Amino acid sequence: MPTSRPELCIVMPAYNEEGCIKDVVKKWISAIDGLGLESGLLIVVNDGSKDRTGAMLDEAAKTYPKLVVVHQTNGGHGKALRTAYDKAVELGAQWVFHVDSDDQFDSAELAILWNKRSQSNFILGFRRDRHDAFHRLVITRILRVLNFVLFGSWLRDSNIPFRLIQGDYLKILLGHINPTVFAPNIFLAVLAARDGQDLMAIPITHRERETGTVSIVRWRLIKACLRCVRELIDFRLALPSALKDIKAQRAALNLRGR
Numbered sequence: 505m506p507t508s509r510p511e512l513c514i515v516m517p518a519y520n521e522e523g524c525i526k527d528v529v530k531k532w533i534s535a536i537d538g539l540g541l542e543s544g545l546l547i548v549v550n551d552g553s554k555d556r557t558g559a560m561l562d563e564a565a566k567t568y569p570k571l572v573v574v575h576q577t578n579g580g581h582g583k584a585l586r587t588a589y590d591k592a593v594e595l596g597a598q599w600v601f602h603v604d605s606d607d608q609f610d611s612a613e614l615a616i617l618w619n620k621r622s623q624s625n626f627i628l629g630f631r632r633d634r635h636d637a638f639h640r641l642v643i644t645r646i647l648r649v650l651n652f653v654l655f656g657s658w659l660r661d662s663n664i665p666f667r668l669i670q671g672d673y674l675k676i677l678l679g680h681i682n683p684t685v686f687a688p689n690i691f692l693a694v695l696a697a698r699d700g701q702d703l704m705a706i707p708i709t710h711r712e713r714e715t716g717t718v719s720i721v722r723w724r725l726i727k728a729c730l731r732c733v734r735e736l737i738d739f740r741l742a743l744p745s746a747l748k749d750i751k752a753q754r755a756a757l758n759l760r761g762r
Contacts, residue, residue: 513597517584518605523715535611552578625673626696629708630661
């Protein structure tokens with residue numbers, strides 16, 4: 505484990521991805537190396553997988569010193585992502601990049617966001633041609649409108665697992681988000697947008713899933729969406745004081761702002 509702050513931590517929740525996790529780890533470790541960094545880590549949180557994902561990650565960690573594996577009981581994508589973010593903050597990451605473990609993104613495109621990091625504390629991609637089921641595309645459109653109505657922010661792809669966040673800024677934002685929320689990425693994007701960050705909305709490649717299965721479907725997906733809507737409405741009430749605190753904390757750390 506590094507004794508100094510890693511320049512970059514890639515965080516990745518994983519659940520039942522034995523069909524691709526070995527290749528995914530290799531690709532994203534290579535992506536870190538491709539940036540020419542002195543220090544970088546890939547943090548993978550195994551969210552209680554029922555297949556061989558956990559064992560395969562432990563085996564891969566013997567080969568890749570830059571791989572950090574965290575195991576937890578199954579709590580869902582949001583909880584696994586929050587665990588990964590918290591781990592990156594604990595390690596003092598200078599920058600944190602989130603991507604999922606389903607191999608639907610091109611690791612070479614990390615460099616596109618990385619090369620723009622001097623322009624914003626929080627950079628989002630958006631799925632240029634999204635390869636997901638129709639109902640998920642509809643939910644994304646509804647979420648886009650909901651974010652605009654509740655928060656006045658038009659976020660094209662607020663929940664995308666392809667984002668780069670300055671580490672100290674991420675720590676500030678996480679301090680204003682309930683650790684149990686279903687979709688922390690939405691809350692992070694809303695806070696950053698309302699704090700005046702240029703999220704950029706950079707188009708990136710999205711591929712069809714070739715292995716594994718989507719874990720939240722049909723009625724479970726509807727329930728998850730309703731939960732997320734309730735959490736966002738509650739969050740709207742706390743937003744003014746949260747933004748005031750974020751601005752003060754950001755200024756104290758001399759992080760760029762509006």
